[in-house]
Amino acid sequence: MQNPIENIESPIINIDKLSLSYGGDKYAINDVSAGIAKNKITAIMGPSGCGKSTLLRAINRMHELNPDTHNKGTIYLGKDDIYEMNPILLRRRIGMVFQRPNPFPTMSIYDNVIAGYLLNGIKLKRKEKDEIVEKSLREVGLWSEVKDSLHSRGTFLSGGQQQRLCIARTLAYTPEIILLDEPTSALDPIATAKIEDLLVKLKKDFTIVLVTHNMSQAARISDYSMFMYLGELVEYGKTKQMFTMPKDKRTEEYLTGKFG
Numbered sequence: 001m002q003n004p005i006e007n008i009e010s011p012i013i014n015i016d017k018l019s020l021s022y023g024g025d026k027y028a029i030n031d032v033s034a035g036i037a038k039n040k041i042t043a044i045m046g047p048s049g050c051g052k053s054t055l056l057r058a059i060n061r062m063h064e065l066n067p068d069t070h071n072k073g074t075i076y077l078g079k080d081d082i083y084e085m086n087p088i089l090l091r092r093r094i095g096m097v098f099q100r101p102n103p104f105p106t107m108s109i110y111d112n113v114i115a116g117y118l119l120n121g122i123k124l125k126r127k128e129k130d131e132i133v134e135k136s137l138r139e140v141g142l143w144s145e146v147k148d149s150l151h152s153r154g155t156f157l158s159g160g161q162q163q164r165l166c167i168a169r170t171l172a173y174t175p176e177i178i179l180l181d182e183p184t185s186a187l188d189p190i191a192t193a194k195i196e197d198l199l200v201k202l203k204k205d206f207t208i209v210l211v212t213h214n215m216s217q218a219a220r221i222s223d224y225s226m227f228m229y230l231g232e233l234v235e236y237g238k239t240k241q242m243f244t245m246p247k248d249k250r251t252e253e254y255l256t257g258k259f260g
């Protein structure tokens with residue numbers, strides 16, 4: 001197992017020489033190695049098509065929903081090789097939030113929060129469910145806004161509220177790590193700021209990996225940043241260092257808007 005960042009604080013995930021193909025011998029990401037620090041926000045940046053979402057999805061094996069994928073190398077969660085784990089249990093430990101808020105349209109706000117349990121046939125007592133719903137909605141700052149309409153559909157909420165509901169749904173299933181794929185790209189600046197503040201608050205209890213196109217977002221909230229280009233992890237380090245003194249010319253050109 002290699003960790004290219006020697007000084008990374010307590011990596012919870014180790015990506016070890018990972019290459020991933022959607023079919024054939026073309027790889028969407030190539031030989032990526034990186035440790036992900038616990039209780040920090042790690043941003044993955046880079047131009048369109050460079051492999052950001054592919055790398056993110058590989059961390060909880062979501063890419064396998066596409067049956068033609070194959071990979072070389074692996075990822076460790078602690079000491080465990082994730083490709084030897086049960087993917088359902090893995091996804092409970094590593095939750096995911098998507099670009100477009102996607103509450104289940106036929107479910108109430110209440111059921112959306114506990115959807116992980118409902119969809120996996122995990123039975124809970126009414127009191128347990130009530131506690132999980134309230135705790136998760138409080139964690140995302142949505143409780144006071146929705147406590148009187150818990151049994152209405154989640155789709156009546158604003159886009160920002162829907163995204164916070166989706167984050168509550170992920171938190172309710174008690175993950176250790178949360179993966180977010182451009183979670184604010186469909187939101188206005190006020191809703192975006194709320195999600196950014198929320199992520200900074202959540203890193204106390206969770207490890208966060210965030211794909212973003214928005215460089216200022218990465219600069220504002222992430223502790224570590226990865227810059228990917230054409231499937232390669234070009235540069236990875238502390239965000240402040242990368243934004244002030246990038247080591248690679250391609251990183252510098254991307255961060256100064258020369259391409260992207």
Ligand SMILES: Nc1ncnc2c1ncn2[C@@H]1O[C@H](COP(=O)(O)OP(=O)(O)OP(=O)(O)O)[C@@H](O)[C@H]1O
Pocket residue numbers: 022028046047048049050051052053054055066
């Ligand atoms: N389901 C798929 N089937 C085949 N190729 C795919 C699939 N998903 C992604 N790819 C290819 O893999 C490469 C990396 O795509 P990926 O979506 O990971 O990039 P990205 O950096 O997240 O892009 P964007 O910023 O546009 O979302 C691209 O060449 C893309 O065309």
